[in-house]
Amino acid sequence: xxxxxxxxxxxxxxxxxxxxxxxxxxxxxxxxxxxxxxxxxxxxxxxxxxxxxxxxxxxxxxxxxxxxxxxxxxxxxxxxxxxxxxxxxxxxxxxxxxxxxxxxxxxxxxxxxxx
Amino acid sequence: xxxxxxxxxxxxxxxxxxxxxxxxxxxxxxxxxxxxxxxxxxxxxxxxxxxxxxxxxxxxxxxxxxxxxxxxxxxxxxxxxxxxxxxxxxxxxxxxxxxxxxxxxxxxx
Numbered sequence: 001x002x003x004x005x006x007x008x009x010x011x012x013x014x015x016x017x018x019x020x021x022x023x024x025x026x027x028x029x030x031x032x033x034x035x036x037x038x039x040x041x042x043x044x045x046x047x048x049x050x051x052x053x054x055x056x057x058x059x060x061x062x063x064x065x066x067x068x069x070x071x072x073x074x075x076x077x078x079x080x081x082x083x084x085x086x087x088x089x090x091x092x093x094x095x096x097x098x099x100x101x102x103x104x105x106x107x108x109x110x111x112x113x114x115x
Numbered sequence: 116x117x118x119x120x121x122x123x124x125x126x127x128x129x130x131x132x133x134x135x136x137x138x139x140x141x142x143x144x145x146x147x148x149x150x151x152x153x154x155x156x157x158x159x160x161x162x163x164x165x166x167x168x169x170x171x172x173x174x175x176x177x178x179x180x181x182x183x184x185x186x187x188x189x190x191x192x193x194x195x196x197x198x199x200x201x202x203x204x205x206x207x208x209x210x211x212x213x214x215x216x217x218x219x220x221x222x223x224x
Contacts, residue, residue: 004157033211043158043203043214055210059116090157103149104212106157 002027004093004107012113018079021110025072025093032074033104034066037088046089049074078112086114117142119206121215129223132194136218138204139186147207148180148187153217154200161189161202194222 005024013019025032034046045058049068066076072093078085088111092104118141128134140148147165151158162171164180164187171178175194180187191198199222205212 031210035212035214042216043205045211045213048210050210058211102147103160103163105160106151108157 004091004105006089006091006107006110008110009108010111010113012115013081014115015081015083017081018077019081019112020075020077021089021091021112023074023076023091023093023107025074025091026095026105029093029095029105030072031094031102032068032072033092033094034074034076035090035092036060037090037109038086043090046076081114083114086112088112117206117208117213119204119213119215121202121204121218123218124216125219125221127221127223128194130194130196132222133190133192134194134220136189136191136202136204136220137186138188138215140204140206140213141185142206142208142213144208145182145206149205149207149212150178150187150189151203151205152200153203158203191220194220196222196224198222 007022031050033048037043047057047066052068063079068074088109090109091107094102094104120139122137149163150161162178167182175192178189201217201219203217205214
């Protein structure tokens with residue numbers, strides 16, 4: 001079974017631009033979560049989606065948004081990019097939607113660099 | 116605000132040593148504690164713990180959860196250079212994981 005896939009793998013943008021990252025979960029998984037990983041802050045939760053609904057959101061500004069499609073694929077968008085948004089963005093999917101938490105399987109990440 | 120603290124932040128050992136990594140948590144509506152190993156790529160799943168006092172094992176790795184004292188440990192016996200990685204623990208609740216900063220383990224030959 002294919003794992004979680006994320007595109008693109010690497011991205012370079014300049015301040016003020018916006019970016020859209022894509023995540024395809026493991027087949028059959030319906031929950032998708034997004035995380036930002038930086039050397040200083042570690043791995044931080046952005047948001048989680050199930051059945052096209054956001055069920056939880058982390059402490060990030062409104063410039064960070066996401067959505068999920070009916071096929072469970074998810075996108076996240078960052079508008080008005082800042083230098084501090086440079087990070088590895090990880091997507092994770094999980095199988096059991098009813099549980100409050102379930103094992104999450106991570107994709108390879110998108111490395112975003114903001115110049 | 117949910118918080119997960121891992122210790123030590125880094126550790127250097129020799130092959131064959133046994134190591135214990137610590138994870139304490141303060142997570143509202145706690146449901147599970149997960150351990151991941153991260154090399155130069157995405158975190159890979161190791162264990163999920165939901166019940167106190169039940170040890171989970173996989174080869175040389177084992178982990179246990181203490182829900183009364185709000186901590187978990189990850190043990191690695193007979194370490195190998197391939198165990199060198201960042202080990203992350205995350206506390207699960209309300210459809211999210213709150214992660215600690217990780218423990219960087221370096222195993223020297």
